Amino acid sequence: MPIETNATHDAGRRSWVESANAPDTDFPIQNLPFGRFRRLSGGEAGIGVALGDRIVDLRALVRSGALSAAAAATASATGHESSLDALLRQPPAAVSQLRAEVSDLFRVGGTGDPAALAAVLVPIADVELLMPLKPTAFTDFCTSIDHIKRMGGGTPPLAAMSLPVAYNGRASSVRPDGTLVVRPLGQFELPPGSKQVRYGPEPMLDFELEFGVWLRDGNAIAETLTVAEAERLMFGCCLVNDWSARGIQFFESILGPHLGKSFLTTISPWIVTMEALAPFRVAARGRTSGEPDVPAHLSDPSDRAHGGIHIALTADLTSAGGSSRRIVRTNLAELFWTLAQMVAHQASNGSPLEAGDLVATGTVSGAAEESRACMAEITARGTAPITLPDGSTRVMLEDGDTLTLRGRAMADGYVPIGFGPCSGTIQPARQAA
Numbered sequence: 001m002p003i004e005t006n007a008t009h010d011a012g013r014r015s016w017v018e019s020a021n022a023p024d025t026d027f028p029i030q031n032l033p034f035g036r037f038r039r040l041s042g043g044e045a046g047i048g049v050a051l052g053d054r055i056v057d058l059r060a061l062v063r064s065g066a067l068s069a070a071a072a073a074t075a076s077a078t079g080h081e082s083s084l085d086a087l088l089r090q091p092p093a094a095v096s097q098l099r100a101e102v103s104d105l106f107r108v109g110g111t112g113d114p115a116a117l118a119a120v121l122v123p124i125a126d127v128e129l130l131m132p133l134k135p136t137a138f139t140d141f142c143t144s145i146d147h148i149k150r151m152g153g154g155t156p157p158l159a160a161m162s163l164p165v166a167y168n169g170r171a172s173s174v175r176p177d178g179t180l181v182v183r184p185l186g187q188f189e190l191p192p193g194s195k196q197v198r199y200g201p202e203p204m205l206d207f208e209l210e211f212g213v214w215l216r217d218g219n220a221i222a223e224t225l226t227v228a229e230a231e232r233l234m235f236g237c238c239l240v241n242d243w244s245a246r247g248i249q250f251f252e253s254i255l256g257p258h259l260g261k262s263f264l265t266t267i268s269p270w271i272v273t274m275e276a277l278a279p280f281r282v283a284a285r286g287r288t289s290g291e292p293d294v295p296a297h298l299s300d301p302s303d304r305a306h307g308g309i310h311i312a313l314t315a316d317l318t319s320a321g322g323s324s325r326r327i328v329r330t331n332l333a334e335l336f337w338t339l340a341q342m343v344a345h346q347a348s349n350g351s352p353l354e355a356g357d358l359v360a361t362g363t364v365s366g367a368a369e370e371s372r373a374c375m376a377e378i379t380a381r382g383t384a385p386i387t388l389p390d391g392s393t394r395v396m397l398e399d400g401d402t403l404t405l406r407g408r409a410m411a412d413g414y415v416p417i418g419f420g421p422c423s424g425t426i427q428p429a430r431q432a433a
Contacts, residue, residue, distance in 0.1 A: 003278045006096075008032070008103045011415050015106050016114045017121065019052030026408070026418025027052055029107055032099050033236070033270035033419070034084055037127040045130055047078045047087070049102055050270055050420070053124050056102060060120040066112060067101055074098045084132040084271060088216045088235045089355050095235075096275055129269040129420075131176050132214075132238075136356035138174055138265065139346055140210070140242055140257075141166040143337040147365035150377045162292050164337040164345045166362075169242070170262035174358065176269040177422050181205075181243055183399065183429040184263040188247030197251070201429035204246035204382070205397045209315050209373035209405050211332050212240040212360040213339045214271055218353035225353075227300035227307075230343035233353065236271040237339075239313075239405045239422035240360045246376055246396070267358075268405075268422040276417060280409040281306040284338045297348060298341045307338030311409045313364055315373065320400025323390035327378060330364050330371035332407075399428045 007013070008030060014021050015029040027033065027050040037055055038045045048055035058075040061067060067075060074094045077086040087095065105112030142148065142165045148156045159165060184202050189195065216235035219225050225233070242265045249260025284307035287293060300307075315328035337345075342361070347353055365373040372378045375396050379385055382395040397403065404423035410416045 003275045005278050006100070008100055008275070009279050009414060011413060013103070014108045015051060016108050017052045017054055017106060019054065020106075022052065025052055026050075026420050028415050028417060029103055030415045031272060031276050031417035032102055033272040033276065034087060034132065035270040036084060036130040036132050037122070038130060039122065039127050041126070047075075047084065048122065050124070051106060051121075054121040055124055055127065056106070057120050057122050061102070061117075064117065064120055066105055066117060067098075070094065071098045071101045083134075085356050088133070088214060092216070092232075095273070099273065099275060129176060129178075131174070132269055132271050133356055135171040135174050135358040136354045138169040138171040138358045138360070139166050140169045140261070140360045140362060141337070141342050142362035143335045143342065144363055144365045144373070145336045146334070146367050146371070147363040147373065147377065150365065150372065158292070161336070162295065163298075164342045166342070166346070167256045169265065169360075171358070173262055174265045174267060176267060177420065179264065179266055179424055180427050181264055181266070181424040182427045184245050184248065184259070185429055186245060186248035186259050188251045190247065192250070202245040202247055203396075205426060206244040206246050206375045207315065207397065207403045208242045208244055208363040209313055209328055209330065210240035210242050210360045210362055211311070211313070211364055211407070212238050212267060212358050213343070214238070215343065215353055215355060215357040215359065217355050218357065219347050221352040222350040223347070224297075224350060225344045225347040227298060227303045227340045227344045230347070231303065231340040233343060234274050234339060236273040237277065237419070238271055239268040239407050239419050241266040241403065241405055241422055241424065242360060242362075243424070244374065244376075264424070266422055266424045268419045270420050272417065272419055277309055277409055279414040280310045280411045282308040282310045282333050284308045285334065285336055298344055300340070303338055303340050307340055308333040308335070309339075309409065310411060311407050313373075313405065313407045316404045316406075317388070317394065318402040318404070319388055319390065319392060319398075321390060323388040323392065325386070325388050327386060328371065328373050330366045330373050332361070332364055334366035334371070335361060335364060397426050399426050401426045
């Protein structure tokens with residue numbers, strides 16, 4: 001069952017950290033995502049909680065004595081590693097208690113003393129946001145039927161409608177927001193269909209607006225997971241941009257994506273907990289006539305009722321000269337498969353999942369034209385260029401371009417929450433060795 005709402009979701013709750021009450025903040029007191037940071041002035045990395053334009057330094061909060069012994073123990077679990085890996089492994093009830101106590105300490109009328117706790121707050125502007133942890137493994141799914149239709153030019157394959165299609169990605173190239181995107185080198189056919197194979201800078205660099213979930217635990221080898229068990233493994237979520245070298249990808253894809261996808265995947269560095277996302281759960285996408293029923297091992301009544309999440313997702317493209325245009329508006333709720341179904345499918349053959357695994361949805365495209373969530377869809381594989389406000393055109397991403405993803409979870413009666421930016425700027429290819 002999805003996590004139920006509690007006092008931390010109360011729309012009337014306000015923080016004495018004023019920036020957390022701004023209507024456009026990603027990090028109101030109802031969110032409280034976990035992340036990893038290092039001060040620009042130097043020092044060791046720390047673990048913190050985002051609150052408005054501040055970070056609650058958990059190490060400093062423990063030293064302040066404001067937390068209960070149990071919550072302090074949970075917060076301290078990450079102390080020696082300076083990684084969220086240990087926090088992900090804590091019991092769900094322990095993480096929930098820590099989150100509840102932080103919420104109470106920093107709310108108006110709560111248990112915290114603003115004068116005493118001001119010392120544990122660090123301006124986000126004064127830090128570098130780091131990878132929350134190194135993924136144990138990275139799986140990238142392809143769970144948008146609309147994306148598959150547009151990319152395949154017609155009716156989706158039976159497999160795509162019968163199971164969540166995926167490939168095992170490259171965990172070592174997952175990096176946080178702001179990491180520069182170096183145009184990769186590789187082999188491709190240019191022009192397409194010419195049978196002329198070249199090695200050089202990728203000619204068709206693309207993005208993919210995706211969403212990801214971090215796992216808190218796994219399964220033993222040869223054991224499978226039910227959808228309900230998969231739901232309980234999900235710790236929290238982030239935005240994902242699985243950068244795509246289309247020329248390399250299209251040429252190499254006999255066994256599936258390899259070098260066209262493994263050069264970089266960018267994530268938003270804050271992990272928004274499944275508990276924080278509880279108010280935004282919605283029904284999973286149903287099946288229409290002509291579409292196969294959900295297979296029994298991936299079907300669960302609770303998942304059908306609450307397996308989706310209403311998160312508005314956007315992508316903005318900005319040229320090197322500063323000309324910017326929003327090129328995608330889509331929603332996570334439109335996906336053909338739920339996050340829990342993806343996780344359950346990953347283990348359906350007995351493949352062992354582990355704490356720290358990152359599972360991504362694939363391109364979150366919807367039926368509307370504005371919800372085409374990659375350049376290959378937006379420009380119909382380069383045949384329909386888009387125009388930026390300065391008059392320049394794009395069929396794919398150019399050197400100097402910056403692509404920024406954002407997400408906002410919304411529901412009537414609740415305060416919207418976000419994930420922070422997931423962005424990257426394209427750099428020219430490096431010379432071949």
